[in-house]
Amino acid sequence: xxxxxxxxxxxxxxxxxxxxxxxxxxxxxxxxxxxxxxxxxxxxxxxxxxxxxxxxxxxxxxxxxxxxxxxxxxxxxxxxxxxxxxxxxxxxxxxxxxxxxxxxxxxxxxxxxxxxxxxxxxxxxxxxxxxxxxxxxxxxxxxxxxxxxxxxxxxxxxxxxxxxxxxxxxxxxxxxxxxxxxxxxxxxxxxxxxxxxxxxxxxxxxxxxxxxxxxxxxxxxxxxxxxxxxxxxxxxxxxxxxxxxxxxxxxxxxxxxxxxxxxxxxxxxxxxxxxxxxxxxxxxxxxxxxxxxxxxxxxxxxxxxx
Numbered sequence: 001x002x003x004x005x006x007x008x009x010x011x012x013x014x015x016x017x018x019x020x021x022x023x024x025x026x027x028x029x030x031x032x033x034x035x036x037x038x039x040x041x042x043x044x045x046x047x048x049x050x051x052x053x054x055x056x057x058x059x060x061x062x063x064x065x066x067x068x069x070x071x072x073x074x075x076x077x078x079x080x081x082x083x084x085x086x087x088x089x090x091x092x093x094x095x096x097x098x099x100x101x102x103x104x105x106x107x108x109x110x111x112x113x114x115x116x117x118x119x120x121x122x123x124x125x126x127x128x129x130x131x132x133x134x135x136x137x138x139x140x141x142x143x144x145x146x147x148x149x150x151x152x153x154x155x156x157x158x159x160x161x162x163x164x165x166x167x168x169x170x171x172x173x174x175x176x177x178x179x180x181x182x183x184x185x186x187x188x189x190x191x192x193x194x195x196x197x198x199x200x201x202x203x204x205x206x207x208x209x210x211x212x213x214x215x216x217x218x219x220x221x222x223x224x225x226x227x228x229x230x231x232x233x234x235x236x237x238x239x240x241x242x243x244x245x246x247x248x249x250x251x252x253x254x255x256x257x258x259x260x261x262x263x264x265x266x267x268x269x270x271x272x273x274x275x276x277x278x279x280x281x282x283x284x285x286x287x288x289x290x291x292x293x294x295x296x297x298x299x300x301x302x303x304x305x306x
Contacts, residue, residue: 039127046125046150046194046264047271047279053122053151053192054277056090066178070153070171071215073163081108082220083153083171084123084211091122109137109213113144116212123149123209125194127265133200135240136210136219145202146212152260154190155221157295162216162256168296170275171221179275182297186276190294193222193262193272198244206236207249208260218258224295228262228270229284235259
């Protein structure tokens with residue numbers, strides 16, 4: 001007896017193309033969801049970093065009865081260092097701080113490379129592709145360019161006039177602001193906020209987060225003169241880039257009319273920390289008068305919560 005086997009029918013070319021098209025559509029639908037989930041995680045980490053900076057600021061105040069200065073304009077010992085170096089023991093960088101404190105250099109830019117090029121995770125927002133980069137401190141000195149971070153303190157709501165010791169924010173040249181000086185209320189006064197690095201490349205002097213030498217050129221802080229993610233250009237001594245997407249910058253090469261604004265890669269706004277330690281996401285569409293009022297610690301402005 002002969003048994004006839006029925007031949008199996010193969011997929012046609014059209015059927016294969018349909019299957020491939022369906023898979024492509026599913027992948028196209030899935031990728032944005034995956035990207036959104038990843039950005040949500042990065043955004044949460046960025047906010048958590050600001051919370052840690054707020055806690056460090058409070059712990060510093062508990063020990064020293066004042067918040068750290070924005071930067072110290074001096075030419076004798078560790079000149080131009082910033083709040084970042086002063087807070088190092090309060091965000092798990094005590095050994096690095098001890099090495100820094102004993103380095104005994106005239107200018108902070110001349111701190112040994114192994115200290116100033118150290119990347120500090122709590123100062124890095126993972127949403128910024130350039131996070132972990134260098135720059136903002138005047139170029140290479142002592143064999144290193146200096147780590148650049150994503151977070152800065154509030155200098156007030158006006159131009160960050162170079163060397164001024166009378167700005168109305170939390171941190172500026174030789175500032176020693178205490179809780180009692182925040183008469184507008186700690187829950188409605190800005191303490192810290194995000195910034196972006198304008199690329200991993202080095203160079204520039206005064207760009208936000210350029211802690212290792214750029215302090216006196218504005219790198220230590222931000223002003224609430226303009227709302228988050230503004231199209232108005234930052235203005236520092238020397239920009240790493242003047243046309244960086246979302247972060248225009250003007251190099252003034254001297255003078256004192258400095259300004260760094262709050263900027264982020266988050267859609268619609270940026271994270272901030274208030275003086276009371278609370279962290280918030282602020283819309284880039286916030287009313288500019290409300291935003292400016294939040295930047296001053298003692299302006300007696302009257303406005304609701306935001």
